[in-house]
Amino acid sequence: MSRPAYRRPEYQKINKDLFVLTYGALVAQLCKDYEKDEDVNKYLDKMGYGIGTRLIEDFLARSCVRRCHSYSEVTDIIAQVAFKMYLGITPSVTCNNASRNEFSLILDKNPLVDFVEELPAGRSSLCYCNLLCGVIRGALEMVHLSADVSFLQDRLKGDKVTEIGITFLKKLDEKKYRRKK
Amino acid sequence: MADAVLFEFLHTEMVAELWTPDPDPGSGVSAGRRRPRREDGVMGFRVGQALGERLPRDTPAFREELDVLKFLCKDLWVAVFQKQMDGLRTNHQGTYVLQDNSFPLLVPMASGLQYLEEAPKFLAFTCGLLCGALHTLGFQSLVTASVAALPACKFQVVIQKP
Helix, strand or coil: CCCCHHHCHHHHHHHHHHHHHHHHHHHHHHHHHCCCHHHHHHHHHHHHHHHHHHHHHHHHHHCCCCCCCCHHHHHHHHHHHHHHHHHCCCCEEEECCCCCCEEEEEECCCHHHCCCCCCCCCCCCCCCCHHHHHHHHHHHHHCCCCEEEEEEECHHHCCCCEEEEEEECCCCCCCCCCCCC | CCCHHHHHHHHHHHHHHHCCCECCHHHCCCCCECCCCHHHHHHHHHHHHHHHHHCCCCCCCCCCHHHHHHHHHHHHHHHHHCCCCCEEEECCCCEEEEEECCCCCCCCCCCECCCCCCHHHHCHHHHHHHHHHHHHCCCEEEEEEECCCECCEEEEEEEECC
């Protein structure tokens, strides 16, 4: 075969499954360690933050994003470039206020919950994908943007869609945001 | 589809978080709570079991134990780490040594003897992964890992007889 073995489509799917399965195992383990949903959520957010602060370098190295001049552009890049690159999905973006610093990412599909049908019993407040919020927050902080990121709606909790809310807290400083060369 | 790096980032964060002392003041332990190594392995086991079910198996039935280990060294390793295992040795009595000269989860750390003490933490999950995959394929095993010099490592698999 001239094609390298790892390019076989089954293997590429396994690679994606590997991350999703590992994430699931992590959440299961945290649910064993912490009784309260809030503690699990906080821990996932914290881990996500740590990942985000490193993932941003990987992202900037792989993508050719131009300098952003507005929070709206930043959010578009998160949805259309970053989510696409790492999770293969493109959430839609809505702006929630007139000052244009509150946005929502609406996730139609979410690969992280591919193998999750419903939240475990007694875990109704668990934000299963809270890692994502931490990742976004950590990545933004590394480009000097401070934001609150949280799940506003969650299909796993019975909502119609899964929605991540991003609220930018500080004024965008153009000088500080620069593309990594 | 998820980029392969996502798994590496998640794995690194899991090792960092699960091995640091817990600063929870409510725990009542001044030195903090250090999680045991087996939790990484337990998570790896669960993932290995699930992956074992998903791997394409061209040969419908493995003739021998050795075939299964070869399958892991080639197919599982390629699927998970995009490379084959570099060496497989056995004593033909249930013990196998799998050698990876450039283990992808160690490569970003260092090469040589730096971080030798830290290296086992980065192998616990993968030991569980191998154990879980073997379990799905019908074998009970004990898997341990050792590092002489990064990024090379060896996984020792001892198949447990029923």
